[in-house]
Amino acid sequence: MTRTLWAVSDLHVTFAANQAIVDKLSGPHDWLIVAGDVAEKIPDIVRAMKSLVQRFAKVIWVPGNHELFNRKSDRINGKARYRALVGELRAIGVVTPEDPFPVFGPVTVCPLFTLYDYSWRPLGLTAKQAIERATVVLDDELAISPYVNVEQWCRERVEYSQARLDEVSGPTVLVNHWPLVVEPTHRLRSRDVALWSGTDLTRDWAVKYRAQMVVHGHLHIPAETRVDGVSHVEVSLGTPFDPPLPASFASRPWPFPVVRV
Numbered sequence: 679m680t681r682t683l684w685a686v687s688d689l690h691v692t693f694a695a696n697q698a699i700v701d702k703l704s705g706p707h708d709w710l711i712v713a714g715d716v717a718e719k720i721p722d723i724v725r726a727m728k729s730l731v732q733r734f735a736k737v738i739w740v741p742g743n744h745e746l747f748n749r750k751s752d753r754i755n756g757k758a759r760y761r762a763l764v765g766e767l768r769a770i771g772v773v774t775p776e777d778p779f780p781v782f783g784p785v786t787v788c789p790l791f792t793l794y795d796y797s798w799r800p801l802g803l804t805a806k807q808a809i810e811r812a813t814v815v816l817d818d819e820l821a822i823s824p825y826v827n828v829e830q831w832c833r834e835r836v837e838y839s840q841a842r843l844d845e846v847s848g849p850t851v852l853v854n855h856w857p858l859v860v861e862p863t864h865r866l867r868s869r870d871v872a873l874w875s876g877t878d879l880t881r882d883w884a885v886k887y888r889a890q891m892v893v894h895g896h897l898h899i900p901a902e903t904r905v906d907g908v909s910h911v912e913v914s915l916g917t918p919f920d921p922p923l924p925a926s927f928a929s930r931p932w933p934f935p936v937v938r939v
């Protein structure tokens with residue numbers, strides 16, 4: 679029997695059209711990677727993930743920026759919000775970046791959460807200057823950064839993830855909401871968005887940690903980028919409001935088959 683490790687991201691299930699697509703995902707013997715941006719509210723995220731847990735043998739999740747969005751009325755926010763989410767998802771059987779890395783056939787699947795630190799910015803500008811000059815600013819500036827020091831949290835997450843990855847041997851599949859290398863952001867219509875899209879600190883991870891493939895989301899541009907001989911594949915579903923993709927992207931499989939055994 680063939681089993682497949684599938685990957686998706688940016689399900690944004692609060693859009694009814696997206697929920698209808700997600701409802702069709704199923705693979706009782708397969709595993710599913712969900713690389714962030716399921717929804718914004720914790721009950722919506724948990725509900726969507728629970729329905730996927732019932733339809734796949736294993737579901738692996740990493741947070742996106744939308745999972746980390748806080749509203750003023752929320753009781754828990756910032757890092758506590760992430761911890762709460764991990765607790766709720768673990769309780770329904772989802773594998774999170776805080777759990778032992780699962781092994782699928784020949785590869786160790788490594789769910790990561792490394793955030794961003796504004797390092798993908800124009801030369802000569804500080805992070806603050808780059809944000810002030812940006813013509814497109816992500817909601818993260820209103821819904822995440824007032825509640826936590828994002829740059830510091832990014833450094834902490836990078837250190838934690840590196841320590842975890844140092845313990846792994848053999849081939850890996852690295853999974854992160856934000857790209858691990860800057861190149862995929864070169865396709866963005868607005869380069870400003872790169873500020874909120876990753877960190878230089880993860881640049882050598884794909885090679886260093888023997889990645890067979892890197893799976894990411896975030897940009898809503900489901901393309902493949904080869905860097906240092908490794909494929910970095912964006913697996914996002916996106917939203918009905920995203921600009922149409924170039925025709926060359928149309929034939930990319932979704933969900934994306936990462937490994938078949």
Ligand SMILES: [Fe+2]
Pocket residue numbers: 688715742744896898916
């Ligand atoms: Fe997204």
